[in-house]
Amino acid sequence: MINFEQLAQKYDSPLYIYDAEKIIANYKYFYNAFDVKDLKIHYACKALSNVSILKLFKNMGSGLDCVSIQEVRLGLKAGFKAEDIIYTPNNVGEEEFEHAIKVGVKINVDNIQMLEYLGINHPGLPVCIRINPHLMAGGNSKISVGHIDSKFGISIHQLPLVNRIVKRLNIPVEGLHVHSGSDILDPDIFIKAAELMFAAAREFKDLTYIDFGSGFKVQYKEGGLCTDIQKFGKVFSERFNSFCEELGKDLTLRFEPGKYMVSEAGYFLAKVNVVKQTTACTFLGIDTGFNHLIRPMFYDAYHHIENISNPSGDKKIYTVVGYICETDTFGADRIISEVRKHDLLVFRNAGAYCFSMASNYNSRYRPAEVLVYQRQDYLIRQRETFEDLVKNQVEVDVMAQEESAPVLELKPLPEEVKKM
Numbered sequence: 001m002i003n004f005e006q007l008a009q010k011y012d013s014p015l016y017i018y019d020a021e022k023i024i025a026n027y028k029y030f031y032n033a034f035d036v037k038d039l040k041i042h043y044a045c046k047a048l049s050n051v052s053i054l055k056l057f058k059n060m061g062s063g064l065d066c067v068s069i070q071e072v073r074l075g076l077k078a079g080f081k082a083e084d085i086i087y088t089p090n091n092v093g094e095e096e097f098e099h100a101i102k103v104g105v106k107i108n109v110d111n112i113q114m115l116e117y118l119g120i121n122h123p124g125l126p127v128c129i130r131i132n133p134h135l136m137a138g139g140n141s142k143i144s145v146g147h148i149d150s151k152f153g154i155s156i157h158q159l160p161l162v163n164r165i166v167k168r169l170n171i172p173v174e175g176l177h178v179h180s181g182s183d184i185l186d187p188d189i190f191i192k193a194a195e196l197m198f199a200a201a202r203e204f205k206d207l208t209y210i211d212f213g214s215g216f217k218v219q220y221k222e223g224g225l226c227t228d229i230q231k232f233g234k235v236f237s238e239r240f241n242s243f244c245e246e247l248g249k250d251l252t253l254r255f256e257p258g259k260y261m262v263s264e265a266g267y268f269l270a271k272v273n274v275v276k277q278t279t280a281c282t283f284l285g286i287d288t289g290f291n292h293l294i295r296p297m298f299y300d301a302y303h304h305i306e307n308i309s310n311p312s313g314d315k316k317i318y319t320v321v322g323y324i325c326e327t328d329t330f331g332a333d334r335i336i337s338e339v340r341k342h343d344l345l346v347f348r349n350a351g352a353y354c355f356s357m358a359s360n361y362n363s364r365y366r367p368a369e370v371l372v373y374q375r376q377d378y379l380i381r382q383r384e385t386f387e388d389l390v391k392n393q394v395e396v397d398v399m400a401q402e403e404s405a406p407v408l409e410l411k412p413l414p415e416e417v418k419k420m
């Protein structure tokens with residue numbers, strides 16, 4: 001059990017806390033659900049990209065899925081071998097690809113223009129091709145990325161063109177990739193996508209792997225639905241194995257789960273600054289906002305909220321809001337144990353796409369991150385300071401030379417304000 005009160009005392013709030021053992025358990029559970037000759041998991045590090053989290057995955061034998069060259073650099077810094085990193089960018093320029101090729105990561109191409117460029121400028125470079133299967137999948141339109149209107153991947157209907165380019169330029173296509181979205185409830189979508197991939201796979205003689213991306217759904221609400229990985233793994237492995245048999249060679253099966261690995265391992269701790277009764281509801285104003293956790297506002301995501309300072313208090317109805325000067329509602333009409341000023345609230349499922357989407361909006365500092373492993377807590381990111389906010393700003397006083405510039409004499413700040 002994580003002692004939230006103690007961690008809040010030690011590290012202050014708001015605070016992100018990750019349970020290493022839960023991440024390890026998720027990885028093992030996922031890995032063991034499949035029964036194939038060769039399975040490789042590439043943790044999609046955009047979900048939570050702290051280097052100490054990446055090291056945890058590296059030590060379990062995971063690879064990485066990176067969507068930017070900066071994620072690639074983080075992966076290399078964490079100690080991943082370049083060949084264990086798949087670089088899957090979208091709409092990036094040649095320069096970034098050149099950088100990725102130089103460091104030796106696996107290259108995943110998602111448009112024809114880049115395929116031609118690579119074939120012409122890097123003869124013999126093995127690539128993976130991201131296919132858009134035109135299947136509608138995913139929890140909402142922002143995270144559905146494989147449908148007909150999607151900007152991702154090369155259309156499955158363009159395979160004849162892909163083949164022509166591949167043959168003309170002698171491109172070794174080592175992998176095929178498909179990622180249809182996040183929060184996919186119906187695993188049949190994977191099977192449908194798989195059939196399309198298998199049909200395409202026969203065309204590429206150099207193929208060594210198929211990467212089925214991710215999109216596995218986790219439970220956000222109690223009683224909420226989630227992907228049954230055990231069942232999926234069994235059905236999917238059987239189909240994959242029979243395909244390999246038909247093909248006459250063993251391909252590596254790859255997946256890129258992000259959310260599944262870290263969502264439930266993360267907690268976000270915040271303090272109640274204000275309990276405000278209005279004519280319509282009781283607001284809990286907390287010491288954070290969508291600058292630190294944007295999923296509820298951006299995706300209408302549900303994050304379970306508990307009062308850990310008064311867990312056995314009478315249940316009441318609250319609307320939990322942030323301190324940003326825009327409406328930033330974390331949860332409306334939530335039933336929570338009675339809340340007093342300065343109580344601590346904990347948000348569940350705060351591992352994936354929470355810290356990694358945090359910003360400095362309203363010139364607030366991004367929170368600290370703590371990793372808990374075998375009852376020990378490790379600070380893995382310091383809370384930002386005022387210096388972090390200003391360190392890249394270049395102070396230019398454009399009116400300084402003007403004689404008419406209004407001059408305001410400011411008194412020096414008191415010492416205690418300077419420290420804030």
Ligand SMILES: *Cc1c(COP(=O)(O)O)cnc(C)c1O
Binds near residue numbers: 044046352
């Ligand atoms: C985001 C992403 C993933 C991870 O998706 P989850 O829903 O977090 O598991 C995997 N692969 C690619 C290419 C992605 O863009």
